[in-house]
Amino acid sequence: MTEQAQERTKAQQYNYNKLQKRIRRNTGQAIADFNMIEDGDRIMVCLSGGKDSFTMLDILMSLKKSAPVNFELIAVNLDQKQPGFPGHILPDYLESLGVEYKIVEEDTYSIVQDKIPEGKTTCSLCSRLRRGILYRTAKELGATKIALGHHRDDIIETLFLNMFHGGKMKGMPPKLVSDNGEHVVIRPLAYCREKDIIKYADMKEYPIIPCNLCGSQPNLQRQAIKQMLNGWDKQFPGRIESLFRSMQNVVPSHLADFELFDFKSIDRDSGVINGGDIGFDKEEFAPQQQEAVAEFDPSLMLDVTNVD
Secondary structure (H helix, E strand, C coil), X not given: CCHHHHHHHHHHHHHHHHHHHHHHHHHHHHHHHCCCCCCCEEEEEECCCCHHHHHHHHHHHHHHHHCCCCEEEXXXXXXXXXXXXXXXXXXXXXXXXXXXXXXXXXXXXXXXXXXXXXXXXXXXXXXXXXXXXXXXXXXXXXXXXXXXXXXXXXXXXXXXXXXXHHCCCCXXXXXXXXXXXXXXXXXXXXXXXXXXXXXXXXXXXXXXXXCCCCCCCCCHHHHHHHHHHHHHHHHCCCHHHHHHHHHCCCCHHHCCCCCCCCCCXXXXXXXXXXXXXXXXXXXXXXXXXXXXXXXXXXXXXXXXXXXX
16 A cells, blocks of 8 residues: 555545534434433334434444443334345344344335325325334334434424425424323434534445435425525535524523513513513624624525425
């Protein structure tokens, strides 16, 4: 090996170590902040074959070696019998890791094709079927937590989707009870950036399985919001981080949800609440934020209200 090649390998290893530490640190912090994993937990790691779930399993396996609590991991993949699905890839990969796993085979593809008219998106029905099967599998395996691979960008995108299309300030929670009320769902990658996960997956050379085997259209509304956020991230570095921090610093008294905050009982004797009414004051931002506001480009606010 030439000296140049050796230096390149050293640089690549340095970048890999740095990136892994950042993802590992962010995952560990999210787990601690939301008490996602407790002693004795049996965690069902939902593995789709995409970059996010591969990374989640990898980091959880790494954290397990040094965690102050004991917990088990079992990787679960749902083979939905989509045409062209490479059924051998995940079993081979999981065998090589030595992790406990289960492949659940359910022909949801045929059900969806039968129920959804041609040309319509299949994602909604497919998602409901998939959730039901995973909940049932978690019960059969005795799992105490269900881990999903959604990351920070997914959470922010969901917030904007709900604001633009649902009229709600509602995101994707790092931890919550499942919609059937029987399981605790966790998202260990809640603090991780998608661009870090993309780089990490490339370095790890995961055997990625494409997510469009069913031929369904992607969620165009989410894609539009992703494009908007990516535009902001390039033009205003730090804006996405600030957006996510805002989800962790909610001030109900300065919004307008009268069911969340008791506005009706406020009178002159209530005292100053969270700084008082400063709506007409000049906003104070950090220097980086001031620059972003001054240079705001309205064209980056995509019109997603009419997206199919």
